[in-house]
Amino acid sequence: MTDDLQRLRAGLEALPQAPDPATRAAALARAMESFDRSQGTAETVRPKSDRPARAGFLTGAREMIQKLTTRPALAMTASFAVIAVALSVYPALKNGLPRPGGVAVPASETPAGTTATPTAPALTTTAPAEIAAPPAAPLAAEDSAATGPEPGVAAQERARLAPAAREEAESAAALADAAPLGEAATGPAPLQKLRATGTESLRTPPAPAPSTILQPAPDAFAPLPEANTEAFANATASAVKIAAEDPVSTFSIDSDTASWSILRSSLANGTLPPADAVRIEEMVNYFPYDYPAPKPGAAPFRAAVNLFRTPWNENTQLLRIGIQGAQPALDARPPLNLVFLIDTSGSMQDANKLPLLKQSFRLMLPELRPEDRIALVTYAGSAGTVLPPTPATDHGAILAALDRLDAGGSTAGAEGLALAYRVAEEMGGDGRISRILLATDGDFNVGIADPEDLKAFVANKRDSGAYLSILGFGRGNLDDATMQALAQNGNGTAAYIDTLSEAQKVLVDQLSGALFPIADDVKIQIEFNPAMVAEYRLIGYETRALAREDFNNDRVDAGEIGAGHQVTALYEVTPVGSPAVLNDPLRYGTGQRSLLPQPTDDLAWLKLRYKAPGESTSRLVETPVSAIAGEADDDARFAAAIAGMGQLLTGSTYLGNWGWDDVVALANDARGDDPFGYRAEAVRLMRLAESLSR
Amino acid sequence: MRMQTPDEALAIAAANGDREAFAALLSRHYDMVFGLAFRLTGLRAEAEDLAQDICCALPAKLRSYRQEARFTTWLYRVTVNAAHDRRRRAATRTKATDGWGDWEINRRAGMAEEAEAQDWLAATMRQLAPELRDTVALTLGEGLSQKEAAEVLGVSEGTIAWRMSEVKKRLRQLARAEGML
Numbered sequence: 001m002t003d004d005l006q007r008l009r010a011g012l013e014a015l016p017q018a019p020d021p022a023t024r025a026a027a028l029a030r031a032m033e034s035f036d037r038s039q040g041t042a043e044t045v046r047p048k049s050d051r052p053a054r055a056g057f058l059t060g061a062r063e064m065i066q067k068l069t070t071r072p073a074l075a076m077t078a079s080f081a082v083i084a085v086a087l088s089v090y091p092a093l094k095n096g097l098p099r100p101g102g103v104a105v106p107a108s109e110t111p112a113g114t115t116a117t118p119t120a121p122a123l124t125t126t127a128p129a130e131i132a133a134p135p136a137a138p139l140a141a142e143d144s145a146a147t148g149p150e151p152g153v154a155a156q157e158r159a160r161l162a163p164a165a166r167e168e169a170e171s172a173a174a175l176a177d178a179a180p181l182g183e184a185a186t187g188p189a190p191l192q193k194l195r196a197t198g199t200e201s202l203r204t205p206p207a208p209a210p211s212t213i214l215q216p217a218p219d220a221f222a223p224l225p226e227a228n229t230e231a232f233a234n235a236t237a238s239a240v241k242i243a244a245e246d247p248v249s250t251f252s253i254d255s256d257t258a259s260w261s262i263l264r265s266s267l268a269n270g271t272l273p274p275a276d277a278v279r280i281e282e283m284v285n286y287f288p289y290d291y292p293a294p295k296p297g298a299a300p301f302r303a304a305v306n307l308f309r310t311p312w313n314e315n316t317q318l319l320r321i322g323i324q325g326a327q328p329a330l331d332a333r334p335p336l337n338l339v340f341l342i343d344t345s346g347s348m349q350d351a352n353k354l355p356l357l358k359q360s361f362r363l364m365l366p367e368l369r370p371e372d373r374i375a376l377v378t379y380a381g382s383a384g385t386v387l388p389p390t391p392a393t394d395h396g397a398i399l400a401a402l403d404r405l406d407a408g409g410s411t412a413g414a415e416g417l418a419l420a421y422r423v424a425e426e427m428g429g430d431g432r433i434s435r436i437l438l439a440t441d442g443d444f445n446v447g448i449a450d451p452e453d454l455k456a457f458v459a460n461k462r463d464s465g466a467y468l469s470i471l472g473f474g475r476g477n478l479d480d481a482t483m484q485a486l487a488q489n490g491n492g493t494a495a496y497i498d499t500l501s502e503a504q505k506v507l508v509d510q511l512s513g514a515l516f517p518i519a520d521d522v523k524i525q526i527e528f529n530p531a532m533v534a535e536y537r538l539i540g541y542e543t544r545a546l547a548r549e550d551f552n553n554d555r556v557d558a559g560e561i562g563a564g565h566q567v568t569a570l571y572e573v574t575p576v577g578s579p580a581v582l583n584d585p586l587r588y589g590t591g592q593r594s595l596l597p598q599p600t601d602d603l604a605w606l607k608l609r610y611k612a613p614g615e616s617t618s619r620l621v622e623t624p625v626s627a628i629a630g631e632a633d634d635d636a637r638f639a640a641a642i643a644g645m646g647q648l649l650t651g652s653t654y655l656g657n658w659g660w661d662d663v664v665a666l667a668n669d670a671r672g673d674d675p676f677g678y679r680a681e682a683v684r685l686m687r688l689a690e691s692l693s694r
Numbered sequence: 695m696r697m698q699t700p701d702e703a704l705a706i707a708a709a710n711g712d713r714e715a716f717a718a719l720l721s722r723h724y725d726m727v728f729g730l731a732f733r734l735t736g737l738r739a740e741a742e743d744l745a746q747d748i749c750c751a752l753p754a755k756l757r758s759y760r761q762e763a764r765f766t767t768w769l770y771r772v773t774v775n776a777a778h779d780r781r782r783r784a785a786t787r788t789k790a791t792d793g794w795g796d797w798e799i800n801r802r803a804g805m806a807e808e809a810e811a812q813d814w815l816a817a818t819m820r821q822l823a824p825e826l827r828d829t830v831a832l833t834l835g836e837g838l839s840q841k842e843a844a845e846v847l848g849v850s851e852g853t854i855a856w857r858m859s860e861v862k863k864r865l866r867q868l869a870r871a872e873g874m875l
Contacts, residue, residue, distance in 0.1 A: 004818075004865040004866075004868075004869055005834070005861070005862060005865060007814070008815070008818060008830065008834055008861075008865070009834040009835075011811060011812070011814070011815035011818075012733050012815070012830065012831065012834050012835035013834070013835060013837075015729075015732055015733055015736075015815070015835065018725070019724065019725055019728045019742070019745070020742070023742050023746075024724055024725075024728070026746070027724065027742070027745055027746040027749045027750075028717070028720050028721060028724060028749065030746060030749065030750050031716075031720055031746075031749035031750050031752060031753070032713070032716070032717060032720075034749070034750040034751070034752070034753050034754075035708075035713060035716050035752075035753040036713070037753075038753035038754055345852075345856055346850070346852050346853040346854075346855065346856025346857065347856055347860075349849070349853060380852060406850065
């Protein structure tokens with residue numbers, strides 16, 4: 001590609017033909033007039049002696065260059081009368097008339113402090129629903145503050161064009177034709193590094209017909225998205241399955257919440273999020289719900305199952321599986337080894353990246369204990385330890401090290417990861433939990449840049465016992481796909497931090513959940529009873545699908561549940577005999593009969609597998625699911641509204657005429673207690689999305 | 695004699711009212727300002743306007759010149775900032791005008807090969823984000839080192855390096871997109 005760089009150089013070097021002599025002479029003559037004028041008016045431009053001279057020079061010069069367009073400059077030479085006008089105008093300008101343009105400072109140099117937002121009251125993390133946390137801070141103001149220097153128009157353009165780019169990627173991948181269907185999306189993608197991520201054993205559900213993958217080539221004249229190198233992880237939405245043919249559904253748990261924050265930052269920017277950025281399970285899991293806590297002595301989490309009528313289809317039912325992680329006593333928590341791995345590459349310079357990251361970590365420090373230890377590793381062109389392991393109470397040293405961070409250089413992410421794992425290993429110690437917190441905009445462009453290699457590296461390292469969590473910052477080249485891949489393979493979670501209040505939610509209020517795993521490799525398998533269920537479909541969890549046999553295979557990695565975490569999964573279930581059944585019965589039958597001696601009226605059989613942290617053998621929890629539908633409580637209806645929102649954003653075909661009005665009404669009605677305003681914010685974003693999608 | 699005087703000394707003299715020094719400084723550097731303006735905007739008329747604006751504002755600007763930077767570095771910075779302001783003003787008028795946009799009307803009648811090269815250049819520059827365009831104009835167009843470009847743009851050297859890697863990435867994408875047509 002250096003060829004093209006040379007070509008660009010040659011083109012630019014050859015570009016300016018010599019300036020036109022007449023134009024040049026005219027410009028010089030005008031400049032000399034301007035020079036003479038400035039000599040003559042040197043005293044009169046500053047009639048007030050109390051005005052600081054330096055400020056007068058600087059702002060005056062800036063104002064002048066801003067006000068001075070060619071038109072007045074041309075007019076100046078046209079006649080002496082006009083020059084006289086100009087003479088009287090410039091002093092007036094200098095004396096502080098409002099400046100329309102603002103100071104000529106590139107937006108990226110905006111001081112970091114401008115994103116500072118009020119911190120919400122600190123909360124006791126001992127509350128049972130520990131996710132029910134943060135701030136009733138003014139979100140609208142924060143959003144706009146944190147959207148940063150990215151111009152709205154460009155962002156809009158990007159979002160609009162992103163789907164086209166994805167189509168291109170998909171068609172290219174399909175043409176490559178080397179991989180089986182499930183890996184089609186992982187192939188070489190030209191514009192966006194589009195990958196289906198998920199665990200190593202990720203299988204795309206077999207449903208989508210090849211025709212949906214083989215999309216027609218994009219319009220050759222469609223403009224390219226401008227300098228947008230964002231990549232998102234997603235897979236085709238799960239399709240409706242027929243319970244008689246395919247009664248078993250298996251997936252890994254996912255307690256990430258990044259998708260909701262990405263969606264919020266897009267909407268706050270005035271654009272609909274790219275469909276690939278919408279992962280419904282992460283949206284639903286963003287919100288706290290009031291699930292029953294697990295009983296002491298039982299499994300570290302408890303699953304609550306409810307069945308209720310689907311808001312968008314009165315002939316189907318929603319099956320909600322709500323999992324509540326135990327909240328161990330905080331006093332007894334093991335000490336932590338935290339390695340902050342901070343991306344300080346040039347792309348992190350924006351106000352909503354490195355500066356927000358520094359503020360976020362500052363918020364987090366008071367939550368840590370004296371026995372916790374912190375190390376700081378940065379990577380840009382090369383990786384280095386900025387702060388050796390230090391007790392968490394030494395705020396001075398930690399804050400000073402944070403303040404020294406400066407963005408610049410390319411991104412040697414792999415080298416940084418290797419160093420961070422090394423530091424974590426050195427810090428080790430009995431009974432301590434080691435966790436690497438990688439803060440990045442996801443742009444890895446030096447060293448191992450292939451996400452598959454990075455995944456393999458992280459998957460290899462996770463056996464050392466260190467967890468890897470990802471905090472995403474900023475937009476523009478957010479490599480959500482790589483972030484997801486790393487977190488899923490590194491036994492951690494991925495969160496996206498767009499505002500300081502989101503930092504508070506993730507790093508302060510839910511810190512124990514983010515840092516203390518209570519169950520590893522949690523998998524869910526549900527077998528529907530064909531006697532009761534005609535069809536079903538899993539809403540979300542596309543990137544977390546597992547093969548049926550992976551459920552019992554302890555070598556297959558899956559998601560973690562942190563202390564107090566809540567995870568919700570929704571199935572849309574069509575009962576036998578419902579008019580909403582989409583598939584006609586087979587003419588010749590399937591010949592399958594239940595193996596059970598007696599038919600039961602259970603709706604389904606739910607099985608969960610998990611490993612206690614540090615163990616390698618999984619345990620099994622199973623329970624029948626009753627087919628008796630109940631009333632939906634606020635939590636259930638709100639989760640359904642969020643799922644509906646996600647499906648509208650991804651253009652799902654299962655919602656019929658159910659639209660934004662219904663989503664907003666449902667969510668508004670189901671807001672319930674909402675002590676921290678999350679649900680109110682969700683309703684606000686739904687309205688925004690409704691307007692934007694018109 | 696003036697020809698031997700360094701830019702910096704001329705600039706100080708001009709700031710203190712030396713008319714000849716100012717004239718010498720202008721004739722020495724007009725072409726450079728015009729050249730950079732051309733590379734930043736992609737349009738001759740824009741570049742001429744911009745160069746003239748800068749020249750006219752220079753007497754006032756010069757007073758803020760403190761010999762902290764080389765005069766040419768300072769002048770590059772003035773030019774880039776003026777181009778930014780102009781871009782911003784244009785953006786408020788119409789969001790379409792973003793430089794490197796109206797290439798067609800500006801193309802010289804000439805050899806087809808040359809026209810094609812210019813079209814490629816215009817199309818490429820249009821696809822680059824403004825900050826990448828500025829960086830490219832300074833490093834590739836003006837032949838500045840990354841350090842010098844960093845000084846002009848007021849960012850760190852690492853940022854320039856990162857931007858250049860972004861440019862390469864972008865060129866790759868464009869080449870690939872071209873291949874798909």
